Amino acid sequence: MRRQVSSSGLYRHFLTRNLENGAEKSVRALNSSAQFSSTSRFPDSPGAPQIAHPDRNSGTSQGLLSFFQPVRCLDSSARPRHVDSVPRSSVIETRRRSFVATAGNEKGPSKKCWACEHDILGGSGLFCPSCDGIQPLDLSVDHFTIFGIERSFKVDSKELEQRYKSLQKKLHPDLMSSKSQLGLHGIKVDEEGTIDDPALLMEIMEIRESLEDVSDAKELQKLQAQNALRIQDTEKVLEKTFAAGDLKKAVSWVQRLAYYNKVDEEIVRKL
C-alpha cells in the first residue's frame, strides 16, 4: 500500500468511471462511501500498480484495485483455464505454471469443497473451513471478502499488507507440489517412513549401482537423459492416478518420483 492517494472527490469520480466498464461490484461498494485514504507516506513507484489516472482509460478494473487481486497475480498468464472435474488433475502443470486457477464456476448457491465435501459458506471462498483445501478461484468474490476486512474506506494499509502476505504464503505456487497435493487430499504422506517395496527398491539399487561404475561425462549425460524419461513417464502416470482419484497408488508413484529425482541429483553431482 505504498501509494499516496489523493482523497479528492474528483479522483473518486474518475475511479468510478474507469471501473464501471469492468463492472466490479466490489468497487462500487468501495466507492459508495467516503474517500479512500492511505496511511502510507510512500510515493508512487514506477513498477507498482498505477493509480487510475484521468488520462488512463483502462476500461477494466485496472488501476489501484488491481493490487487487490493477490490470487490472480500469482498466475502470470491470467487466462481462464477450463474447469476440471477434479481440480487437482493439473498437479503436474502446477510445477511449471504458477497457480491452478480454474475459472470461477458458479455451482449454485451452495458450494462444496472438492476434497471433503464441506459447505463453503461465505468467507473468502479461498479455503475450505474444515480441511483448509484451496478452492477454485471464484472471480465474483470481492476484494474485501478475500482479505476478510470490513468494508470501509479507511483501509489500514499495514494490516492489508499483512493479510496479503499471509495469503501469498498460503497460496504460494511452490506449495503446489505432489506431496502437498496428497496432503490436501487428506492422505498423510509419512515423510520419515521407510518403505520396503522390493521391486522399486531393487530398480533403484540397480540404477545407483550402474551409476557407480560410470565416470565419463558423456555416459553420465546419457544416463541423465534416460532418467529424465523415467521422470516424465512417472509424472504422466501420477497425473492420471490423481485424476482417477486413486490416491493410495499416487503415494507410491510420488515415492518413485522422489527416488528418480534423487538419481538425477546424483548424476548432476558427478558431472
Place this chain on the structure above:
Amino acid sequence: MLAQIARRVSNTGFQNANGALITLKRAYHEKVVEHYNNPRNVGSFDKNDPNVGTGLVGAPACGDVMKLQIKVDDEGNIVDSCFKTFGCGSAIASSSVATEWVKGRPMDEVLTIKNSDIAKHLSLPPVKLHCSMLAEDAIKAAVRDYKEKKAKAAGSSSDDRAEAAA
C-alpha cells in the same frame, strides 16, 4: 554435546598455524567419518543362497536405499553380514554399524537392536535419526526374509516328502 564434538574434532587436527582451536559446527561425528572412510562389511552375498537373508529398505524422503544381508547358520546364529547403502554419510555409517553388531549374535536377539542404540553410538544429530531407523528396519527385513525363505524351503521339502511317501 556440541562442545564435546568440537573438542574431539579439534583433537583430530583442526588447528590453524597459531594453534588456536577452530571449532567446526555441524561436523560429522568422528565415528561417522570413520565408518564412512573405512566402511566395514561392504559387499554382497548370493541372494539365492538359502542361508542368506536380504533386507532391502528405502527412505523416499531422502532418496536413500539400504541393502543389508545376513548369513545364518543352522543354529540360527548370524555368522556373517554385509551391506550396500546409497545415501548420506549417516546412513552408510548406520548400516555399517548394524552389520558389525549383528555378527555373531542369534537371529532373534538382533531384532532387539533399536535405532536409538545406533544413533547414540554414532552421536547422530536429530535430523539424521531416520538413518538409524532405516538401519533398524534393514536388520528386521533381513531376518524376516531369511525366515520366509526357511519357511518356504521347509514347506516345499515337506511336500516332496509327502509325494515320495505317497
